[in-house]
Amino acid sequence: MSIELWTWNTPNGRKISVALEEMGLPYTVRPVDITQGAQFDPEFLAFSPNNRIPAIRDPNGPDGAPITVFESGAILVYLGAKTGMFWPADLRRQVPVLEWLMWQMGGFGPMPGQVHHFLQVADEQDRRYGLARYSKETRRLYGVADRRLAQVEFFAGEISIADFAIVGWVWRHERHQVDLAEFPHVRRWYEAMMARPGTRRGFEVALS
Incomplete structure (x- = not known):
C-alpha cells in the first residue's frame, strides 16, 4: 500500500511531493481543496488538527502499523528517517x-x-x-x-x-x-x- 499525501498545489504541498519522488516512495495524492474549505472536513481534521495541508497517512509505519503525520517539516523528518535518505544518521x-x-x-x-x-x-x-x-x-x-x-x-x-x-x-x-x-x-x-x-x-x- 502506498502513502496517502493529503495536499494542495502550494509551496508546502510541493515540499512533500518532491521528497516522495526523490526518495522513490509510492504514494497517492488526496487533493484537499483549500479554496473550498476542504481542510475543515472532519476526515482531514482527524489527523491534521491545525487544518493545514499537507499531511500524510502511511499504512506501513515504523512498527508496521499505520501512522499519520501533519506539518510539512515533521513529514520531511519522518520520511527521511523512514528511508534513511536525505537525512544523515550522524x-x-x-x-x-x-x-x-x-x-x-x-x-x-x-x-x-x-x-x-x-x-x-x-x-x-x-x-x-x-x-x-x-x-x-x-x-x-x-x-x-x-x-x-x-x-x-x-x-x-x-x-x-x-x-x-x-x-x-x-x-x-x-x-x-x-x-x-x-x-x-x-x-x-x-x-x-x-x-x-x-x-x-x-x-x-x-x-x-
Whole structure:
C-alpha cells in the first residue's frame, strides 16, 4: 500500500511531493481543496488538527502499523528517517539539516506567504504597508540563503530534506517579486534542484 499525501498545489504541498519522488516512495495524492474549505472536513481534521495541508497517512509505519503525520517539516523528518535518505544518521550532520529546515519553517515561508497575502489586499494603504514590511524581510531571507549557498552546494552541505523544504518556496520567487539574478547563488542552487529528475517530477505531479 502506498502513502496517502493529503495536499494542495502550494509551496508546502510541493515540499512533500518532491521528497516522495526523490526518495522513490509510492504514494497517492488526496487533493484537499483549500479554496473550498476542504481542510475543515472532519476526515482531514482527524489527523491534521491545525487544518493545514499537507499531511500524510502511511499504512506501513515504523512498527508496521499505520501512522499519520501533519506539518510539512515533521513529514520531511519522518520520511527521511523512514528511508534513511536525505537525512544523515550522524547527529552532527543532522544539525545543519534541522537548522535550515527550521529556518524555512519559521521564516522563509511565513514571510513570503505574507507577501502573497498583501499583494491581493484591496485597500491600497494596507497593501503598501504590508508589502513594505514583508517584502523587506523576504529579501533579507533570500540574502541569508545566498550567503549560505556561496559557501556550500546545498543548504546543509550535502543535499537533504532541508533543500526540499526550501525549494518549494523559491519556486514562487516571482510571486515574492524577487529576481533571482540578484541572488546568484540561490539561482545556481535552484536551477540545480529543478534539473534533478525527482524534484522535477515532484513539481509536475497534479496536486489539485
